[in-house]
Amino acid sequence: MKKDIEIPQVSDVFMAVVKEYNKEFQCEDWNAYIINNKNVALEMVLIVSKGYDEDKLIETAVLRHKIDKLPANSYAKVELMQDEVLKLTNFFNVTFFEASSMFDKKYVFEKNSIKEGNLRMIPLLNKRGVIIK
Numbered sequence: 001m002k003k004d005i006e007i008p009q010v011s012d013v014f015m016a017v018v019k020e021y022n023k024e025f026q027c028e029d030w031n032a033y034i035i036n037n038k039n040v041a042l043e044m045v046l047i048v049s050k051g052y053d054e055d056k057l058i059e060t061a062v063l064r065h066k067i068d069k070l071p072a073n074s075y076a077k078v079e080l081m082q083d084e085v086l087k088l089t090n091f092f093n094v095t096f097f098e099a100s101s102m103f104d105k106k107y108v109f110e111k112n113s114i115k116e117g118n119l120r121m122i123p124l125l126n127k128r129g130v131i132i133k
Contacts, residue, residue, distance in 0.1 A: 010105035012037040015092045016122050017081060017114045018129030030081040030114065034070065034094065035124055035131075042070040045096040047078055051088035053111060060085060070096075075125055086114045107132040 014035040022029045032049070036042050045067040052059040065078050078092070090109045095102065109132060119128040 007104050008101055010094075010103045013042070013094065013096070013103075013105065014131050014133050015078075015094065015107040015109075016075075016125065016129045016131040017086075017090075017109060018122065018125060018127045019116070019119065020127055030083070030086060032078040032081055032092065033075050033125060033129075034067070034078055034092075035075045035122070036070045037073060037124060038098070039072050040098060041072050042067075042096040042098055044068065045070050045076075045094065047095075048093045049079065049090065051085045051090045053088045058088065060088070073124065081114070087112060090114070 014037065016033045016035055017030055018033060019028055019030050034045065034047065047065040047067075049063045049065070050060055063079060067076050070076055081090070089111045092107045093104070094107065095104045097103070109130065114130050118130050120131065122129050122131055
């Protein structure tokens with residue numbers, strides 16, 4: 001039964017949205033990253049993302065991403081986020097395996113929280129962005 005499945009609490013895995021310069025297109029892009037701040041690798045990382053606004057009844061398509069292995073103390077770019085999506089509430093549901101245990105966590109960026117005024121330095125990335133712990 002569902003109540004019999006124990007999913008441990010996630011720690012030291014974060015989602016961040018970073019504004020960075022795209023040399024190829026010579027513009028500023030917003031990119032979502034997953035950060036593994038653990039001393040062990042994460043395996044079979046599955047990320048499901050979606051943007052929505054319940055007030056205006058707007059939602060984006062659901063995007064799915066897979067990372068076979070995310071090494072310890074590393075990060076990976078997940079997706080490009082268009083400016084229109086930043087006005088919505090965006091969630092990233094992250095599921096992964098660590099030492100044969102399954103972990104799952106939902107990271108929510110509230111609408112209008114991804115903006116210049118909320119950018120902070122993210123140490124492992126060494127870039128400015130908005131991070132959810």
